[in-house]
Amino acid sequence: MWHQTELTLRPYPRGFHLVTREVVSAVPEMAGLKVGLLHVFIQHTSASLTLNENASPDVRRDFERYFNQSVPDGWADFEHRLEGDDDMAAHIKASLLGPSLSLPVRAGRLALGTWQGIYLCEHRDRGGPRRLLLTLTGEK
Amino acid sequence: MWHQTELTLRPYPRGFHLVTREVVSAVPEMAGLKVGLLHVFIQHTSASLTLNENASPDVRRDFERYFNQSVPDGWADFEHRLEGDDDMAAHIKASLLGPSLSLPVRAGRLALGTWQGIYLCEHRDRGGPRRLLLTLTGEK
Amino acid sequence: MWHQTELTLRPYPRGFHLVTREVVSAVPEMAGLKVGLLHVFIQHTSASLTLNENASPDVRRDFERYFNQSVPDGWADFEHRLEGDDDMAAHIKASLLGPSLSLPVRAGRLALGTWQGIYLCEHRDRGGPRRLLLTLTGEK
Numbered sequence: 412m413w414h415q416t417e418l419t420l421r422p423y424p425r426g427f428h429l430v431t432r433e434v435v436s437a438v439p440e441m442a443g444l445k446v447g448l449l450h451v452f453i454q455h456t457s458a459s460l461t462l463n464e465n466a467s468p469d470v471r472r473d474f475e476r477y478f479n480q481s482v483p484d485g486w487a488d489f490e491h492r493l494e495g496d497d498d499m500a501a502h503i504k505a506s507l508l509g510p511s512l513s514l515p516v517r518a519g520r521l522a523l524g525t526w527q528g529i530y531l532c533e534h535r536d537r538g539g540p541r542r543l544l545l546t547l548t549g550e551k
Numbered sequence: 552m553w554h555q556t557e558l559t560l561r562p563y564p565r566g567f568h569l570v571t572r573e574v575v576s577a578v579p580e581m582a583g584l585k586v587g588l589l590h591v592f593i594q595h596t597s598a599s600l601t602l603n604e605n606a607s608p609d610v611r612r613d614f615e616r617y618f619n620q621s622v623p624d625g626w627a628d629f630e631h632r633l634e635g636d637d638d639m640a641a642h643i644k645a646s647l648l649g650p651s652l653s654l655p656v657r658a659g660r661l662a663l664g665t666w667q668g669i670y671l672c673e674h675r676d677r678g679g680p681r682r683l684l685l686t687l688t689g690e691k
Numbered sequence: 692m693w694h695q696t697e698l699t700l701r702p703y704p705r706g707f708h709l710v711t712r713e714v715v716s717a718v719p720e721m722a723g724l725k726v727g728l729l730h731v732f733i734q735h736t737s738a739s740l741t742l743n744e745n746a747s748p749d750v751r752r753d754f755e756r757y758f759n760q761s762v763p764d765g766w767a768d769f770e771h772r773l774e775g776d777d778d779m780a781a782h783i784k785a786s787l788l789g790p791s792l793s794l795p796v797r798a799g800r801l802a803l804g805t806w807q808g809i810y811l812c813e814h815r816d817r818g819g820p821r822r823l824l825l826t827l828t829g830e831k
Contacts, residue, residue: 413830415726415797446555448590448686450728452795454804456744461646464596469631470642476628477643481621481761488756491749502750503757506741510807511793513651515592515684517555522684524594527650544795544802546728548688548828550553586695588730588826601786604736609771610782616768617783621761653791655732655824657695662824664734667790688828690693 412447414440414547419540423533425497427463427471431529435521438547447516447549454542457501457535459508465528474530478504501534508532516549552587554580554687559680563673565637567603567611571669575661578687587656587689594682597641597675599648605668614672618644641674648672656689692727694720694827699820703813705777707743707751711809715801718827727796727829734822737781737815739788745808754812758784781814788812796829 418437420430434451435441441449453460464470482503485496492499512529515522531541558577560570574591575581581589593600604610622643625636632639652669655662671681698717700710714731715721721729733740744750762783765776772779792809795802811821 413726415795446553446686448688450793450795452793452802454802454807456742456804456806462596462650463642463646467631470639473629473631473639474643474646476630477622477626480628482757486757488760489753490756491747491753493747499750499753502743503754506743506754506788506810508646509649509789510742513590513592513653513793515555515590515686517684522592522594524596524682526596527594530646542804544797546726546795548728586693586826588828602736602790603782603786607771610779613769613771613779614783614786616770617762617766620768648786649789653730653732653793655695655730655826657824662732662734664736664822666736667734670786 412549412551416545418543418545420531420543422539423531425533425536427474428531429465429528430531434529438545440547441516442519443551444516444519444549445551449514449516449521450511450546452511452544454544456505458538458541459505459510459532460512461508461530461532462512462527463530464526466526497536504534552689552691556685558683558685560671560683562679563671565673565676567614568671569605569668570671574669578685580687581656582659583691584656584659584689585691589654589656589661590651590686592651592684594684596645598678598681599645599650599672600652601648601670601672602652602667603670604666606666637676644674692829692831696825698823698825700811702819703811705813705816707754708811709745709808710811714809718825720827721796722799723831724796724799724829725831729794729796729801730791730826732791732824734824736785738818738821739785739790739812740792741788741810741812742792742807743810744806746806777816784814
């Protein structure tokens with residue numbers, strides 16, 4: 412069984428945001444799967460996806476602090492500067508975290524650990540809406 | 552063909568550890584596949600999985616050194632501190648390395664390069680046993 | 692439907708290189724898929740794959756600058772030194788960026804965003820030809 416659907420996330424401010432609920436709601440077809448995989452893909456190069464702690468908002472704020480320090484906006488050695496100080500840093504962060512997640516499905520649900528949630532990582536100051544492509548495959 | 556199985560790894564000390572053998576042994580069903588993918592997923596947010604050099608133990612020690620320097624325990628700007636100095640750093644490292652591996656299967660075996668092995672990346676001082684979920688799919 | 696094929700990339704100089712065309716050309720079978728996934732896997736531990744901006748060459752040069760600064764060749768704390776100053780740094784970069792990409796397929800083509808392209812990330816000074824294994828699965 413294969414199913415594919417687009418999901419456009421509303422604009423989020425720069426930072427790390429829990430979007431597990433939005434993603435899961437977009438693929439009700441998952442309920443019919445005994446075992447499978449959900450592939451979540453972001454069609455952008457300045458935002459990314461990761462899986463991390465779903466409970467404490469301070470963890471998500473610390474992600475933003477850490478990555479801003481690790482990949483500074485407008486770093487002196489960056490050559491690509493046309494699109495603003497946050498642009499090249501956003502590209503690097505996007506590759507460090509990655510454009511997709513492959514998540515196991517079991518008995519009709521995502522088989523995540525208790526503390527795992529899907530983060531949208533918005534690396535631009537004004538990234539706008541972000542398009543995800545969700546691809547579900549598995550056995551009924 | 553779909554197959555899914557849980558694998559609980561024994562507690563490993565903080566650091567990077569080769570677990571290729573444990574993972575492969577847990578999916579004997581792989582032997583029956585002509586072509587496919589093995590998805591290896593860790594259900595935690597303070598440990599991760601990566602693929603790297605399977606021969607020299609000093610490479611794995613250098614991973615630990617590098618990541619400790621790059622994401623310092625108890626970094627001054629971290630706000631999330633309740634669970635100890637190694638906790639927030641562990642979350643960041645887990646996202647830098649990622650919670651899953653998708654590995655090609657060919658002729659009944661993982662089609663890895665000669666030097667590639669699966670690392671369990673244990674980012675906590677006392678992470679305890681770690682649960683993996685292995686999802687195998689392919690063509691017989 | 693499953694299909695798997697090897698693709699050996701010609702030697703690229705150290706740095707980040709767009710290889711979308713080479714990858715797509717190696718799997719003409721993709722044209723027959725309504726929906727699916729293309730898994731691109733590199734069988735090495737000192738080169739990696741990522742998805743990022745496909746238009747400006749300066750973005751790719753900034754990737755090389757950033758990662759050289761972030762993971763310095765011959766870093767003083769590295770223990771693994773036998774294979775040259777670029778070797779251990781290459782292993783770390785390879786794990787930060789990752790050995791594989793899972794890309795959605797829709798209507799016979801990769802469903803990438805407008806600005807997304809596949810990068811070969813060559814972390815060695817003389818990495819030589821690099822072997823990729825492409826695994827295509829989906830529904831006709």
